[in-house]
Amino acid sequence: MISDLLRGLPSLAGPLPAFDPAGAPADPDRLFAAWLSDAIAAGVTEPHALTLSTVDPSGKPSARVLILKDLRDGVWHFASSAVSRKGKELANTPWAALTFYWPALGRQVRVRGAVSVANAEDSAQDFLARSPSARANALLGRQSDVLGSRHELEEALRASVEQAPDAVAPAWTLYHVTADEVEFWQGDTGRKHVRVQYTRDRAEWTRTLLWP
Numbered sequence: 001m002i003s004d005l006l007r008g009l010p011s012l013a014g015p016l017p018a019f020d021p022a023g024a025p026a027d028p029d030r031l032f033a034a035w036l037s038d039a040i041a042a043g044v045t046e047p048h049a050l051t052l053s054t055v056d057p058s059g060k061p062s063a064r065v066l067i068l069k070d071l072r073d074g075v076w077h078f079a080s081s082a083v084s085r086k087g088k089e090l091a092n093t094p095w096a097a098l099t100f101y102w103p104a105l106g107r108q109v110r111v112r113g114a115v116s117v118a119n120a121e122d123s124a125q126d127f128l129a130r131s132p133s134a135r136a137n138a139l140l141g142r143q144s145d146v147l148g149s150r151h152e153l154e155e156a157l158r159a160s161v162e163q164a165p166d167a168v169a170p171a172w173t174l175y176h177v178t179a180d181e182v183e184f185w186q187g188d189t190g191r192k193h194v195r196v197q198y199t200r201d202r203a204e205w206t207r208t209l210l211w212p
Helices: 002-007 028-041 085-092 120-128 132-140 150-161
Strands: 049-055 061-067 070-072 075-081 095-102 107-117 172-186 194-201 204-210
Touching: 028 070, 028 095, 028 107, 028 172, 049 085, 061 075, 061 085, 075 085, 075 120, 095 172, 120 132, 120 172, 132 150
Parallel strands: none
Antiparallel strands: 049 061, 049 095, 070 075, 075 172, 095 107, 107 172, 172 194, 194 204
């Protein structure tokens, strides 16, 4: 049974780093930068990958993995097509949750906030910084549509690659999540996890310890 398989898998086996919440900086951006550096040093694969969670008009959630593009002044940046499922859901409900998980360190970072859209120039700049294959795929503008066959995809990508190298997908959008809540979760092998929550009131951050 799969339950027996799952029960036999270790979780938070360690060794895990210590985290003293008393030394946490006043600004969550600084703590995230430090934890990201730790994840890179620990050899975590794609430490900039995040799970983006959105809801559809009926309140049903969706989640998928994207890449963090930037973090400045409490604003977290990611990009996608505005006509994709997530783009449509964000247009309807402009709030999102972001989750980072670095298992080698037993660490999670959870972010929640309002979503806004960058200007066309910044979105285009982000698009042109993508790899040629990523640009070719996005230029199709077909994300989440039903695909008839892999051959159909290959033919469409071949035609897309032949477009001008400076072409920009019109629906490509750089999104900003202005965080009002950021939680840092440090796992502990004895399950005495450390949780520090930052909440923002205008420009001020408040730190709070949470029960594990």
